[in-house]
Amino acid sequence: MQVCCGTISSYGQFLRSSKFDELPQLLNILLGQMSFVGPRPDVPGYYDKMEGEERKILELKPGLCSRAALKYYNEEALLAKQKDPLLYNDEIIFPDKVRMNLEYYYNRSFFGDLRIILEVVVWKLLAVRY
Template sequence: MALIHYHLQDLLSPWQGIGPSPSQRLVKRLFDLGLALPLLALLLPVILMTAWAARLDTGASGFFLQERIGRRGRPFRVIKIRTMRPVEGTTVTTLGDPRITRLGGWLRRSKLDELPQLFNVLAGHMSFVGPRPDVPGFADALDDEERVILSVRPGITGPATLKYRDEETLLAEAEDPERFNREVIFPDKVRLNRDYVLHWSFTRDLVYLWRTAFPRPRV
């Protein structure tokens, strides 16, 4: 995926000045740091305990690192609690995927597997709110107007993450999960994320965080 990074400055140049302003980006970053530090101090024992349990459960490292594409197309390694057995396969995960362990399924439903991403926030790889970082390959599919998504830090949550919080169920119901993800879910996520960047506001970030922490029950 070196191709993405090599051409990215040229690809993003038409979008300079669109989205959050420099001062807004600073406020967003300070907010991330101000929230991530106390949360990490509070939740570090939980992170270590779940990582230890995941190690026993999967027979591999309790922490799972995977390359994702971040701001300006720079690759980074997202940190999560391991929920799957270390078996090679597709990057598309469906509900009932045999690679997911019983403990891993509970961790995914409770979102505890996402907690180590607080380290990514502190490191500046991610923000609390933003477009979800994709694995290498998907950024290549973005057209010129869509690449504005890569001008901001990816997020732990955001509008697309909230809309597709039951993504694994949708994929499990699809006849061809990989094709459904590529042709239906991914384009809709791109649309939502592009709108997020173009109409960013700190108030909207707070709303997305609130909806993540206190999700509305499904009817």
């Protein structure tokens, strides 16, 4: 997991923190390569570590938003506070994301996706406001 190391411009940092850097993924959605809701793509190599039932997540198209993405919206800042960011990601964050994405896999539905989209919209509105 890469933590911001000071090499990102203030404009780039704004794009990342506001998630505007993810707008090009809308093209991937239009091309059918991604969906609005689904597991976020992770750092290369992490999904290779999954075994057994966890690999069911790979059957889903990657998504622009998910409950795990909402929970860890500030993942870089969270990791920056850790003594060993890689270990924290490996033992805490990634397993929790896998658990949440498996829950999504087994319980996904049209109305469930709508609810996640609404949660993202409300979160963004509140984040802009405060």
